[in-house]
Amino acid sequence: MKSNLFISEQELDAQRRIASQLYREIEPRGLTFFVETFGCQMNVRDSETIKGWLIDIGYAETDDKTSADLILFNTCCVRDHAEKRLMGNIGALKELKDNHPGMIIGICGCMMQQEGMAKKLLKRFPHVSLIFGTNVLHRLPEMIRRVMDGERIAVTDRANDAIAEGLPKLRDNPRSAFVNIMYGCDNFCSYCIVPYVRGRERSRRPEDVRSEVCSLVESGISEITLLGQNVNSYGNDGSTGMHFADLLRYISDVPGLKRIRFMSSHPKDLSEDVMHAIAELPNVCHHVHLPVQSGNSEILKRMNRKYTREHYLSIIENLRSLVPDIEFTTDIIVGFPGETEEAFRDTMSLVDEAGFAAAFTFAYSPRQGTVAAKMEDQIPEAIKKRRLSELNELQARKTVENNRKYIGYSGEVLVEGFDTRGTETMLYGKYQNFKMVYFSGQPELMNQYVNVRVTGINKNSLIGEIIDA
Ligand code: 5AD
Ligand code: SF4
Numbered sequence: 001m002k003s004n005l006f007i008s009e010q011e012l013d014a015q016r017r018i019a020s021q022l023y024r025e026i027e028p029r030g031l032t033f034f035v036e037t038f039g040c041q042m043n044v045r046d047s048e049t050i051k052g053w054l055i056d057i058g059y060a061e062t063d064d065k066t067s068a069d070l071i072l073f074n075t076c077c078v079r080d081h082a083e084k085r086l087m088g089n090i091g092a093l094k095e096l097k098d099n100h101p102g103m104i105i106g107i108c109g110c111m112m113q114q115e116g117m118a119k120k121l122l123k124r125f126p127h128v129s130l131i132f133g134t135n136v137l138h139r140l141p142e143m144i145r146r147v148m149d150g151e152r153i154a155v156t157d158r159a160n161d162a163i164a165e166g167l168p169k170l171r172d173n174p175r176s177a178f179v180n181i182m183y184g185c186d187n188f189c190s191y192c193i194v195p196y197v198r199g200r201e202r203s204r205r206p207e208d209v210r211s212e213v214c215s216l217v218e219s220g221i222s223e224i225t226l227l228g229q230n231v232n233s234y235g236n237d238g239s240t241g242m243h244f245a246d247l248l249r250y251i252s253d254v255p256g257l258k259r260i261r262f263m264s265s266h267p268k269d270l271s272e273d274v275m276h277a278i279a280e281l282p283n284v285c286h287h288v289h290l291p292v293q294s295g296n297s298e299i300l301k302r303m304n305r306k307y308t309r310e311h312y313l314s315i316i317e318n319l320r321s322l323v324p325d326i327e328f329t330t331d332i333i334v335g336f337p338g339e340t341e342e343a344f345r346d347t348m349s350l351v352d353e354a355g356f357a358a359a360f361t362f363a364y365s366p367r368q369g370t371v372a373a374k375m376e377d378q379i380p381e382a383i384k385k386r387r388l389s390e391l392n393e394l395q396a397r398k399t400v401e402n403n404r405k406y407i408g409y410s411g412e413v414l415v416e417g418f419d420t421r422g423t424e425t426m427l428y429g430k431y432q433n434f435k436m437v438y439f440s441g442q443p444e445l446m447n448q449y450v451n452v453r454v455t456g457i458n459k460n461s462l463i464g465e466i467i468d469a
Contacts, residue, residue: 007138007164018141019056022148026058033059034068038086039076041227041263042198043109045178046134047074050108052168053140061170066096068103072130075109077193080365082111090125097127104147106130113197115369118154132156134198138164161199165208175414175447176223177216181209181247185229187266189293190304190371191336191364194229201233203240206250213251222449223259223414231262232269245273252281258449259414259432263289264331268306270315279322286323287357287434290315291331295350296343299336304371309350316354327357327402327433334391335364335384337375344387351394357402357434358460359395363388396459403457406435410453410467413437415445428461436461 033054037047050072051061062068073089076082090107097103105128112118113133121128130147132140133156146153161184171177182203185195213224226247228234234244242250244262252260260283265274267290278284290312294300297308319326332347351359363384366373415429420443427441429450438461439452456463 005162007162015141018145023058031059031069032062033070034062034065035072037074041178043074043076048169048171049137049167051170055170056168057144070104072106075111077111077114094127104129108132110134110197112156113158118156122154135160138167161202174220177221178225178227179212181226182228182234193367193370196369203235206240206242206247210251213254217254217256226262230266232265245277248277248281248284252283257283260284265290267312267315275319275322285432286326289329293333295347299339299343325433329358330356331360333362333364334387335379337372338377339379348394361388361391406454406462412449413452414449418443437464439464439466441466
């Protein structure tokens with residue numbers, strides 16, 4: 001059932017009051033926090049809210065884990081090994097805690113939403129005192145209060161799908177920001193754990209999204225990335241009165257907003273209306289992250305992806321004809337249960353045909369509780385590994401091939417970093433279609449837009465020169 005309720009203002013006010021009480025206790029003591037984030041942009045965005053709260057509670061951020069008074073791991077459970085790594089990380093903190101008894105060690109994020117996980121961790125690690133899931137971020141002040149008072153708690157409310165607006169955020173990138181437009185996922189791709197841990201799909205109100213974008217732009221940000229597990233199904237439940245293309249139009253005229261990015265897009269929901277919005281709106285970037293997962297229609301069916309190879313390729317073709325300089329990136333899984341050599345060849349030929357600018361490639365890993373984990377004909381690890389390296393080799397060649405077409409191209413780049421290790425300072429940044437370019441220039445150009453002409457290529461990026469600053 002779609003609840004699409006919001007956390008009430010009264011509840012948020014109560015949390016804010018606890019935060020300001022805590023502030024009076026914590027700030028004078030000079031306590032610090034360290035948050036380590038694993039996984040995708042959703043988690044990065046959640047960590048901004050967690051850090052925002054911790055600042056409001058009186059902590060200061062530190063990048064030195066060993067001296068922090070509060071250490072928090074924001075975890076991910078989408079692919080394997082994360083659990084093992086986390087256990088190692090947490091285990092290693094025991095000694096630190098022994099030497100610093102007042103330290104609070106906490107774990108949060110999607111992994112904590114997995115059935116039984118929170119309890120298991122509390123039992124296994126007596127030095128951990130705070131565990132919470134992704135749906136209760138608005139209650140962090142109350143949780144910190146309880147832990148400061150000596151409790152050990154696990155707060156994971158899987159059923160709570162309500163959206164909390166107006167939570168604090170600590171964003172440290174002055175040019176670019178993530179903005180959630182929806183939470184959760186209803187697609188139940190058969191390999192994926194996200195719908196089980198992040199809950200049902202719910203969309204934010206368009207006016208809340210727009211007002212967040214306006215205040216970001218006022219603070220100097222010119223590039224935003226709209227986030228959702230599947231942004232193309234924004235408003236599909238009828239709760240917002242708008243679909244994704246309408247939302248793009250609705251925020252595109254925010255004065256000073258130079259670039260709108262968005263991710264991820266599910267191919268089954270990428271409508272013609274969205275294609276036209278990308279083509280027509282001047283600040284919507286010409287880049288679509290469009291996870292294909294497999295190039296074989298039979299495997300796509302078993303993955304419950306609800307599109308065929310042909311449909312996927314037709315989206316690429318249609319978008320390219322509407323928007324000639326558009327670039328695509330993708331996610332691909334190899335070794336899904338039942339993937340024959342022939343099916344894998346279909347993925348290889350799709351990659352050859354589609355011409356992705358880049359691909360994030362994964363060996364299938366069974367996630368407990370998902371449909372695919374119970375499928376027969378699981379693929380041996382050695383075969384997955386071999387397919388993954390064949391695929392990576394092909395994509396590496398395709399990336400270089402794609403890069404070559406940029407020689408001589410020029411356009412506006414948003415400078416996002418610099419490297420002073422070589423003989424001259426190299427700046428780097430992206431064209432609006434997500435292509436990364438390196439060029440020599442002064443660090444003062446950080447966070448600014450400069451025109452750059454491409455003069456050469458690297459394996460994964462372009463080399464260029466400033467044509468005017
Ligand atoms: N095994 C391997 N890769 C997975 N992904 C999601 N679940 C799994 C899994 N069980 C990949 C998909 C998705 C990306 C975020 O992670 O490609 O698009
Ligand atoms: Fe997972 Fe599929 Fe939802 Fe993406 S669309 S989060 S792969 S279930």
